Amino acid sequence: MSTTPVTPWYKQFWPWFLLGLLMTSVTVSTTMLVIAVRSADGMVQEDYYEHGRAINMILAKQQRAAELNLAGDLRIDDQTGDITLDLAGDDRPERLILKLLFPTRDDRDQAFTLEHVRDGRYVGQAEERLAYRWYLQLQPDQETPEWRLSGEATFPADEAIVLAPGGPG
Template structure:
């Protein structure tokens, strides 16, 4: 083998292959660090004691809805939402809150205020797109009771919404 047959190191395969291993580690590490520092995890709870107490309060509100025998039918058609009480309707006809909680994306959560019409059907309009899996919660303004359900929207059928 003569000296003229030997290629310089930068024209050979193995030095570049060995250089690419640590270089690719730095690139992947950069992506991992950027994903880790991208934002806060909204699914993590900081204070488990307070969360445990809040669960007991929520269970009391569900039991109150069961005691009042609240049975509703929820309709979501395009931009219109209606809730009709089949039993246990509030006597005061006060407004109701309908909370939409997206199961994974907290920034998509929103609330709708429903007001009763002359027939006792609670109605509201919304311009928010509700596609995907949602956790819905219906409460009066004083939050004395609560009815909740998890469902996949949109749906054309009426939704039975009971405690």
């Protein structure tokens, strides 16, 4: 017969190791659940059906811009925030709307009004310095604009940004 004393379970390593694994998994799971409930997924469209139907309207606006031979060169001064657009083509309204759309978070989207000053040149002002990658949309300041130019840029940008009828965004 062996006379070695048996230590109680709570003084041994393995029960505490297994309980530690269990408590770690419960803690991580609870943390992930809280994060999932509190943070909304901004990439999901609630009205995905309506959004899908609007694609044909977007394509029609881009087609109309191509028919009008519209194209633009956009510059945004990183220091002063001055926005300068040179618009070429057959339609030059008095006021344009430039939308900057952030790819992943719609709460960062911005819109600027550009005023026509002369010969297809439009000017506006950005209130803060721009950084990161953006999708750009340019259209007339109307209730239902008939055309739209699109582009993509990473700010700060040293070169002119080309806005064209079939660009990204």
